[in-house]
Amino acid sequence: MARFIFRRLVLAVVTLWLVISAAFFLIRAAPGGPFDGERRLPPAIEKNLLASYHLDEPLLAQYWRYLRMVTRGDLGPSFKQKDFTVNELIAAGLPISLGIGITAFLFALLVGTSIGTFAALQHNTFQDRFLSGLATLGLAFPPLIVGPVLVLVFAVGLAWFPAGGHASVKHYVLPTIALSLPYIAAFARLSRVGCLEALDLPHVTTARSKGLSRRRLVFHHVLPSAFVPVLSYSGPAAAALLAGSMVVEEVFSLPGLGRYFVQGAINRDYTLVMGTVLVYAVLVLALNLLVDFLYGQLDPRVRSEMVASSD
Numbered sequence: 001m002a003r004f005i006f007r008r009l010v011l012a013v014v015t016l017w018l019v020i021s022a023a024f025f026l027i028r029a030a031p032g033g034p035f036d037g038e039r040r041l042p043p044a045i046e047k048n049l050l051a052s053y054h055l056d057e058p059l060l061a062q063y064w065r066y067l068r069m070v071t072r073g074d075l076g077p078s079f080k081q082k083d084f085t086v087n088e089l090i091a092a093g094l095p096i097s098l099g100i101g102i103t104a105f106l107f108a109l110l111v112g113t114s115i116g117t118f119a120a121l122q123h124n125t126f127q128d129r130f131l132s133g134l135a136t137l138g139l140a141f142p143p144l145i146v147g148p149v150l151v152l153v154f155a156v157g158l159a160w161f162p163a164g165g166h167a168s169v170k171h172y173v174l175p176t177i178a179l180s181l182p183y184i185a186a187f188a189r190l191s192r193v194g195c196l197e198a199l200d201l202p203h204v205t206t207a208r209s210k211g212l213s214r215r216r217l218v219f220h221h222v223l224p225s226a227f228v229p230v231l232s233y234s235g236p237a238a239a240a241l242l243a244g245s246m247v248v249e250e251v252f253s254l255p256g257l258g259r260y261f262v263q264g265a266i267n268r269d270y271t272l273v274m275g276t277v278l279v280y281a282v283l284v285l286a287l288n289l290l291v292d293f294l295y296g297q298l299d300p301r302v303r304s305e306m307v308a309s310s311d
Contacts, residue, residue, distance in 0.1 A: 005289075005293070008289055009289070012285040012286075012289060015281075015285060016278075016281055016282065016285060019277065019278075019281045020066075020067070020070065020274070020277070020278060020281075021063070023273070023274055023277045023278075024063055024066060024274060025059075025063075027265075027268075027270055027273055027274070028059065028062075028270065030268070032268050053077070053079065066274070070278065073087075074087070075087050075090070075271060075274070075275040075278070076271035076274075076275075077271060078264075078269055078271060078272050079267075079268075079269045079270060079271060079272070080263075080264075080267045080269045080272070081269075081272075086271050086272050086274075086275035087275070089260055089272065089275070090257065090260070090275055090276065090279055092255070093255055093256045093257040093259065093260050094256075094257050094279060096166060096249075096254055096255060096256035096257070097242065097245050097249070097256035097257040097258060098242075099172065100172060100175055100176060100179060100245050100248065100249075100254070100256065101179070101238070101241045101242040101245050103172065103176050104175075104176045104179040104180035104183070104241050104245075105180070105183070105234075105237065105238050105241050107176060107177075107180045107184075108180040108181075108183035108184045108186075108187055108237070108241075109183075109187055109230075109234070111180075111184050111187075111188075112183065112184040112185070112186065112187025112188040112190075112191060113187055113188070113191040113223075113227075113230060115131055115134075115135065115184070115188040115191075115192075116131075116135075116187065116188040116189065116190065116191030116192035116193075116194075116195065117191055117192070117195050117218065117222075117223065117226070118131065119131040119132055119135075119188070119192045120191070120192045120193075120194075120195030120196045120199065120226075121195070121218070123196060128192075131188065131192075132189070132192065134185070134188075135184075135185040135186075135188040135189050135192075136185070136189075137185070138181055138182060138184060138185030138188075139182055139185045139186065139189075141181060141182065142182060142247075143178045143179050143181070143182070143247050143248050143251075144247050144251075146177075146178040146181050147174070147175070147178040147247065147248055147251035147252065148251060150174045150177060150178050151163045151164075151174065151251070151252070154174060155174065161173050161174050163252070164252045164253035164254070165252075165253060165254075166254050166255070171252070171254075174252065175248045175249075175251075175252045175254060178248055178251070178252075179241060179245060179248045180241070183237050183240075183241065186233065186237065187230060187233070187237075190229050190230050190233055191226055191227075191230050193229065194226030194227065194228065194229045194230060195222055195223075195226040197226070198222045198223075198226045199222060231291060232291070234291055235287050235288045235290070235291030236288075238287045238291075239283070239284040239287050239288070242280065242283055242284070245257070245258045246258030246259070246261060246262060250262060257276055257279060257280075258276075260272060260276055261273060261276040261277075261280075264276065
């Protein structure tokens with residue numbers, strides 16, 4: 001197991017390097033620069049600015065310089081927000097993005113698995129068909145559509161929640177719902193299928209024939225088996241929730257990491273974009289590694305494959 005984790009860590013480091021390299025060269029290939037604006041700067045001032053940020057050096061020299069900075073934990077200064085470094089901006093925005101992403105993930109996991117489990121236990125009934133239809137419908141509404149609708153109904157129309165900002169817990173209710181809705185539907189569908197398959201397993205059938213209570217049957221026999229496909233989807237879902245927070249942060253005016261990424265891309269703030277890409281990549285790789293480990297702990301067959309692959 002230790003060798004398997006070590007190999008995955010090495011693969012994660014290589015993947016991270018490839019992501020950094022691709023992002024570095026792609027953003028510099030885009031038209032425009034960080035100091036282009038409506039009014040052209042005098043050549044002398046522009047030359048001094050480029051020299052102060054080492055943008056007058058050859059591209060490969062800039063690349064190696066940036067890699068050395070990253071290995072030291074320094075993401076450089078922001079080209080547009082000159083009073084802040086990228087580290088400071090990320091430190092301010094990351095807690096907001098993580099708060100929304102983690103809350104939305106846990107909410108989607110709890111509600112989605114509850115709906116899917118209940119639907120599976122009511123298989124081929126009206127409740128099952130109704131909940132399955134809602135889950136299918138929920139997949140068709142991304143946060144880009146759900147967010148403005150929630151603002152229009154619950155903030156403007158009913159005035160139950162604020163339309164934007166982050167001053168209190170109430171400011172996070174609508175963003176969390178908007179971000180989690182498609183994933184509630186996905187978790188509901190996966191858990192329903194997993195529960196239906198688990199109900200047909202021999203040990204579950206035996207437990208049911210012995211008169212085991214429904215509550216004990218579900219929590220001790222059905223859910224552990226049904227949770228395997230849900231867990232395998234949790235890694236990509238958590239990563240997508242973190243990336244999807246960009247849209248939600250713009251809609252609800254939240255100063256999170258996604259908003260900094262959008263602003264940096266618009267302003268050609270190279271270091272800010274690179275810093276946010278780096279943080280997102282680290283989070284995605286860490287989540288996938290964690291899910292692989294938990295997947296092996298939950299499913300003995302996968303754990304055996306991990307041990308065999310390490311030998």
